[in-house]
Amino acid sequence: MSTEISNIVLKTENLSIGYRKKNEQQIVASGINIEVYPGELVAVIGVNGSGKSTLLKTLSGIIKSIDGEVFIDKNKLSNIEPDKLSKDVSLVLTEQMLSKNLSVIELVALGRQPYTNWIGRLTKNDLKKIMHAIQLVNIEDIKNKKCHELSDGQFQKVLIARALAQDTSLIILDEPTTHLDLYHKAYVLKLLQKLSKETNKAILFASHEINLALQLCDKLLILKDNKTLFGTPAELIKTDVLSNLFPKQLIHFDKESSSFKIK
Numbered sequence: 001m002s003t004e005i006s007n008i009v010l011k012t013e014n015l016s017i018g019y020r021k022k023n024e025q026q027i028v029a030s031g032i033n034i035e036v037y038p039g040e041l042v043a044v045i046g047v048n049g050s051g052k053s054t055l056l057k058t059l060s061g062i063i064k065s066i067d068g069e070v071f072i073d074k075n076k077l078s079n080i081e082p083d084k085l086s087k088d089v090s091l092v093l094t095e096q097m098l099s100k101n102l103s104v105i106e107l108v109a110l111g112r113q114p115y116t117n118w119i120g121r122l123t124k125n126d127l128k129k130i131m132h133a134i135q136l137v138n139i140e141d142i143k144n145k146k147c148h149e150l151s152d153g154q155f156q157k158v159l160i161a162r163a164l165a166q167d168t169s170l171i172i173l174d175e176p177t178t179h180l181d182l183y184h185k186a187y188v189l190k191l192l193q194k195l196s197k198e199t200n201k202a203i204l205f206a207s208h209e210i211n212l213a214l215q216l217c218d219k220l221l222i223l224k225d226n227k228t229l230f231g232t233p234a235e236l237i238k239t240d241v242l243s244n245l246f247p248k249q250l251i252h253f254d255k256e257s258s259s260f261k262i263k
């Protein structure tokens with residue numbers, strides 16, 4: 001086994017995702033085979049309803065897969081205890097059920113929950129990790145503000161800092177650029193790219209920002225009509241998957257500029 005293979009953070013084998021209702025199965029996507037290594041930034045791309053959120057929920061253990069396997073740090077996801085999983089994977093969801101009455105530093109500190117004792121006392125090491133996470137996303141100037149005082153872009157950075165404070169090898173984010181303007185979309189995705197390289201964490205996110213993802217990500221997973229394709233931007237551009245992603249009468253993929261254009 002090569003060193004690279006032995007370092008794999010996330011791997012899926014013939015994964016099928018979807019929902020079970022009584023005796024019925026609704027398969028959303030199948031044949032998902034991905035491999036994500038430390039320091040890689042990976043985007044999950046697909047039209048509305050293609051299964052991006054379902055996949056992220058499956059990879060983070062919120063819902064069970066229909067078939068196939070997920071491995072996190074080479075352990076079968078189904079065998080990982082919840083306590084251990086919260087030290088392996090951090091999850092950033094768009095609609096956070098969090099009290100926005102918390103200050104920024106208090107919210108980032110929640111990332112240390114898997115490590116603190118039952119009264120939640122923070123050790124010196126916890127405080128060090130919290131301050132380091134705040135520095136990494138460059139939010140020192142707002143650390144004492146209440147979360148309800150923040151813009152959507154600032155709040156997204158705080159959620160990313162909380163995931164960093166959780167100190168997991170894998171960070172999963174569901175649509176981290178929702179509600180952001182073009183500058184802040186690019187800023188947040190560029191920040192994720194920088195963090196993946198600086199911290200050597202694997203970062204996987206679902207997004208509709210395909211042009212940005214093609215420029216910034218190491219690999220992309222495309223979900224389309226229950227099928228999936230995984231590869232580097234260069235590999236995917238060589239195939240027809242991008243040209244066929246949207247109805248051609250409105251949007252086409254320009255191979256020369258590696259971006260989507262409106263007709």
Ligand SMILES: Nc1ncnc2c1ncn2[C@@H]1O[C@H](COP(=O)(O)OP(=O)(O)OP(=O)(O)O)[C@@H](O)[C@H]1O
Nearest residue numbers: 019026028046047048049050051052053054055206
């Ligand atoms: N709890 C659920 N039970 C049954 N089916 C669901 C459930 N949640 C989602 N679905 C269905 O699964 C499919 C994929 O939904 P999902 O939310 O994963 O797509 P998505 O790619 O994240 O969409 P969007 O881009 O709109 O956020 C859709 O057909 C949706 O209706």
